[in-house]
Amino acid sequence: MTFKEGFKDGLAIGLGYLSVSFSFGILAVSSGLSWWQAVLISLTCLTSAGQVAGVGIMAASGGLIEMAMAQLVINMRYSLMSISLSQKADKTLNTPSRLITSFFITDEIFGVSSGKGKPVGRRYMLGLAVLPVIGWTLGTLLGAVCGNILPSILTESLAIGIYGMFVAIVIPASRKDKGIALVSFISVILSLVFYFTPVLHEKISSGFTIIICAVVAALIGTFTVGKEASDGQR
Amino acid sequence: MDNDKFFSLLIVMAVSTYLIRALPFTLFQGKIRSKRVQAFFDYIPYSVLSAMTFPAILFSTGSVIAAAAGFMVALFLAWKGKSLLTVAVGTCLMTFIVSFLLTLV
Incomplete structure (x- = not known):
């Protein structure tokens, strides 16, 4: 490229x-x-x-x-x-x-x-x-x-444009790959939980929240769907 | 703030930010063999972007309603497979239009 x-x-x-x-x-x-x-x-x-x-x-x-x-x-x-x-x-x-x-x-x-x-x-x-x-x-x-x-x-x-771009990356990949769709969905749910639970929202920085949500969601995807994602891409 | 203090804080900030990126990128050059670990790192981009986008997108402009409208447009255009720029511009445009309409109400 x-x-x-x-x-x-x-x-x-x-x-x-x-x-x-x-x-x-x-x-x-x-x-x-x-x-x-x-x-x-x-x-x-x-x-x-x-x-x-x-x-x-x-x-x-x-x-x-x-x-x-x-x-x-x-x-x-x-x-x-x-x-x-x-x-x-x-x-x-x-x-x-x-x-x-x-x-x-x-x-x-x-x-x-x-x-x-x-x-x-x-x-x-x-x-x-x-x-x-x-x-x-x-x-x-x-x-x-x-x-x-x-x-x-x-x-x-x-300022919202940058998020629009993220959507443009996640949605097409989720359409192609069940694993990515599942992981993205779980990550959003976790992110909502962190955002709307007052004690979590106040005590945990946004940077750390992203790490926790992303790692947990990716782990769930890894152990349920597994390697399908990358096989589809490569 | 005085320049000495500023530059010492700036250097610490820039160097620590750089090392967090550079060390893993430079040290982990080999391909990961384990299918499980591969899958994990293939999923990470999407789980990171998802967690960063929602619900933060709703609070990224002055009005949740305008942001939600922009988000809907983003979902629609992305579903249609439009380019990154098209989706980003569409999202901004819709958000701007709804924000503007809300000022009239």
């Missing part, structure tokens, strides 16, 4: 990021950071939930260990994704390429690349990352500098 194909697949993610990071830019500035600090955070971290938590810790003048622990828990899902994506990587993703491309493993980039029915390579991954990185950084800049100019109805409507 080529750089160009990745670049095209990155368009939807880049547009989504532009709107999501726009709200991050607003948040960062209202937490007391300057615009260039907000932009630098987006450029070096490229993660949504982690950055929101990070800005909160910065605003509260938190410690370095607290920062590291928070990022570890919130972003632990990336470790799962990295191992999963590793199974789909072709030979062009050698160690140096992996050290570079792993910087770009976000929920969406992972979702799109692992949603491909075939192995992915270095060129594709780099192409896929271009527009998301630009969108994420540019959106932060715009939000930080001119967040309050645009009407909120417009920025809010853009």
